Amino acid sequence: MAAAGSSLGSNEAPPGAIPVTKSQELVYELKIGDIMTRQPITVGPDCLMSELKEILRVKRISGVPVLEAGELVGIISLEDLIVALERGETGARVGDRMTRRVQTVYADESVIQAVNCFARHGYGRLPVVDRQGHLVGIVTQGDVVRGLLRQLDVQWQEEEIHRYRASHIFEDIESDQTGLVLRYKVVARDFVRGGEASSKLKRALERLGARPQLMRRVAVAAYEAETNLIIHTDTGGDLIAEIQPDRIRVVALDTGPGIADVQQALQPGYSTAPDWIRELGFGAGMGLTNIKACADEMRLESRLGVGTRLEAVFNLTLEEQRRPRDS
Amino acid sequence: MTLEEVLKLVDGKAISSDVDLSDHVAMACGADLMSDVLAFTHAGTLLLTGLTNPQVVRTAEMAGIKAIIFVRGKYPPAETIALAQEKRIPLLATRYTLYEACGRLYAAGLAGCGLFSIAQDTWTDTLDSTSRKK
Numbered sequence: 001m002a003a004a005g006s007s008l009g010s011n012e013a014p015p016g017a018i019p020v021t022k023s024q025e026l027v028y029e030l031k032i033g034d035i036m037t038r039q040p041i042t043v044g045p046d047c048l049m050s051e052l053k054e055i056l057r058v059k060r061i062s063g064v065p066v067l068e069a070g071e072l073v074g075i076i077s078l079e080d081l082i083v084a085l086e087r088g089e090t091g092a093r094v095g096d097r098m099t100r101r102v103q104t105v106y107a108d109e110s111v112i113q114a115v116n117c118f119a120r121h122g123y124g125r126l127p128v129v130d131r132q133g134h135l136v137g138i139v140t141q142g143d144v145v146r147g148l149l150r151q152l153d154v155q156w157q158e159e160e161i162h163r164y165r166a167s168h169i170f171e172d173i174e175s176d177q178t179g180l181v182l183r184y185k186v187v188a189r190d191f192v193r194g195g196e197a198s199s200k201l202k203r204a205l206e207r208l209g210a211r212p213q214l215m216r217r218v219a220v221a222a223y224e225a226e227t228n229l230i231i232h233t234d235t236g237g238d239l240i241a242e243i244q245p246d247r248i249r250v251v252a253l254d255t256g257p258g259i260a261d262v263q264q265a266l267q268p269g270y271s272t273a274p275d276w277i278r279e280l281g282f283g284a285g286m287g288l289t290n291i292k293a294c295a296d297e298m299r300l301e302s303r304l305g306v307g308t309r310l311e312a313v314f315n316l317t318l319e320e321q322r323r324p325r326d327s
Numbered sequence: 328m329t330l331e332e333v334l335k336l337v338d339g340k341a342i343s344s345d346v347d348l349s350d351h352v353a354m355a356c357g358a359d360l361m362s363d364v365l366a367f368t369h370a371g372t373l374l375l376t377g378l379t380n381p382q383v384v385r386t387a388e389m390a391g392i393k394a395i396i397f398v399r400g401k402y403p404p405a406e407t408i409a410l411a412q413e414k415r416i417p418l419l420a421t422r423y424t425l426y427e428a429c430g431r432l433y434a435a436g437l438a439g440c441g442l443f444s445i446a447q448d449t450w451t452d453t454l455d456s457t458s459r460k461k
Binding site: 191192194195198199202212213216219220222223224280281282284286287289290293 | 359360361362363365366370376378380381382383385386388389390391406414
């Protein structure tokens, strides 16, 4: 027997073969042992071709490994049987007609090894062995397809359960007032990472089953508030979202420098942003106006040298309080 | 209008490798001011802009922008492309100016984002306050 499974190299993807789809990814993640048929039907070398014909016919399979004293010594397939039938040699021993140099794969290898083997050599089946060389199963292209589909199904269900749990949090957890508080740290002057907090908040709302229109309003307001923390504060601040069944409150908190004239800051177009911010497409004095337009209520409190607190409240309509899947 | 038609009209190219050119956009917005994009667009809008920093993609993400066209032949930096890839927002490019690229799409029937009452309020508020100061 040629232990060729190992010659295909490690379990890692070959360079250049970047998994792009979920099923391609799974081909690398899943082990052959996960998808193989265990306890395969085997024959001994003294089995006659006529007996093999009956086994293949009754079991509806196209090939079997040949074992002698528990050791894998060969493999015999439907093709070998056809040749024997053509020659009228149904009385021949399997041991004389089998393929002796058997291509095998290891149970702990990635499914991709089996896939490559099928593609390269055109085999219909591959005996699966453990690292001691003992036969533990057999894998066909059908097993690969079934295994991938089963795994996709499992992952889809897990994803669904995950989604279900998140979107039902307010019904599953009982209290007089249930709220979910999400706090994000925002770093001053770090425009490269700017928007990450709002992006995560938006994703969280999506998970919770928020309606797209509401999600967009909250995300836009949060992003403007986050941008203000980045541009205008000394040490950054916190972006806090308090999510309740009937409303969402977004608060941007910082510890300075504070706003000298709050009324002036609220004027559309009024801005103290430096040029480098303006070059990035921000700092035109529209941020607070935008937040006000998105939110149902907005409050801005600030003291010079102390800090600023911006609060935007979004009241959920009855329609928005219902989860999309119920409608 | 499909992204394929958009590209044809502005003689553009797709920057992202996996753009689905059969994707539809319902309207478009041309702006270099991201706050305006946040304020004056609807979900499903095509954004035309001369800015190429990653914040353009962030803005698009928050505002639910469907795709971005960079005008004047500008090519975005790698971090912008990477973020767009992550957020699955297609990036396109054209050599036309913002004005002409918008004009070509508008003339071909791609709508704008409509009139905004907030924009008018802003306008009158500002005018009022300016005249009061005088």
